[in-house]
Amino acid sequence: MRHPVDKLNAMAIFVRVVERGSFSAVAREMQTSQPTISKVLRALETELGGKLIARSTRQLSLTDEGLRYYNECRQILAAVDAAEHSFQSGRETIAGHLRIGSSVSFGRLQIAPRLPAFLARYPDIQIDLQLNDQNQDLVSEGLDVTFRIGPLNDSGLIARHIGTTHRVTVATPAYLKQHGQPQTPQQLSEHNCLLFNLLNSQNLWIYERDGQRHEVRIKGNAQSNNSEAIREMVLGGLGIALSPVWLFSEDLKAGRVTAILQNYTAQSLPIHAVSPANRRQSARVKAFVDYMSQALEAAPELQAVK
Incomplete structure (x- = not known):
């Protein structure tokens, strides 16, 4: 007998493994073990009757069937997410893990100092701040939101203008x-x-x-x-x-x-908060982007020099 909830969970794990390119990274995210993640995916492959991932010593790569299934899983999970959001609209709690990306200097000087006040307001959020001076790929890095300074080259992202770097x-x-x-x-x-x-x-x-x-x-x-x-x-x-x-x-x-x-x-250069186009913004992402937008608007160091 099949269990739809377990299937959805397995599909979500499969999608995360593909996006992160690592069993161990997903295990850390979900606070479980790598063997547990591997077991879930093996069970999914058994039920489907074929291989999803061609495992090698260096990296994970998808089989042709796995690539098709991955794209279909993303659409299904997005539909489920949208349905849940529609039902829970106005009642969604601001809690859970929030993985944020930024350039090193902006993250260290403008984001990190504001995290204590944000987390005091939303104590049920756990933040993972990832700093990198190269533009991070949101999907492969597993980022919920990243902050970018300058013109945006990728129009396939959900972007919100939150400030200006004079x-x-x-x-x-x-x-x-x-x-x-x-x-x-x-x-x-x-x-x-x-x-x-x-x-x-x-x-x-x-x-x-x-x-x-x-x-x-x-x-x-x-x-x-x-x-x-x-x-x-x-x-x-x-x-x-x-x-x-x-x-x-x-x-x-x-x-x-x-x-x-x-x-x-x-x-001057625009500051954008950017999210993957294929994911609905969670309440915690919206809360953090709102908070940063208000903080940057009021920050003296974000104003032009007179």
Whole structure:
């Protein structure tokens, strides 16, 4: 005799194993053992009468039948999820595991400090904050939501604009004393400019003044894929950077760096909360995104430098 609830559970486990690419990762998520996950999938394969996963020593890969079944399982689970949500609308509890992705600097400086207050408000949520300066794949990383700064390239995601990263051009007083202070964006080409190299704009810095756009190709002897590394280079007097205001807010207050080109507006970057398109946003995801949106709107370090 078949048990539909057990079948749905097995399908959900199968989908998670495919998305994470690891039995052990799913076992950790579900707070169970790897043999238990393997047993569930073997039982599912037995009931279906064929192999879903072609196991190898290096990685998991799907059989042709497994790929078809995976796509069908996703549709079925999404339909069940939508039906439950429709029934429970307005009564869904804000609880459970929440796996959040972010760039390293934004996660460390803007997300992590706000987690204590969020968890005090929602004590039944357990958070797993994953930081990576490369754009994380939400499905393979098992992320419920991730925060991205800059234009979104993937239109197949559910995205909500929650804030703006205003940027400021900065250098130390010592650097400016030695090399002079540029008065126009074009004069940046005469300076050692430090590049954060993960933005699509690369070495093109864009400013605006009186409705006119100013572009300058910068050059310098150092670059990094981590904005906090750029900050350390600036503080060391190495050169000039175009960076988020929130990265240098305390340094600006303390006078460790000086904001330059303030008659020009540097191109700002949108902040989005992004979720996989094939998953309904849970109450806990919505609660966290709402919380972060309100927090960023009120944060002084997210405002433009006057």
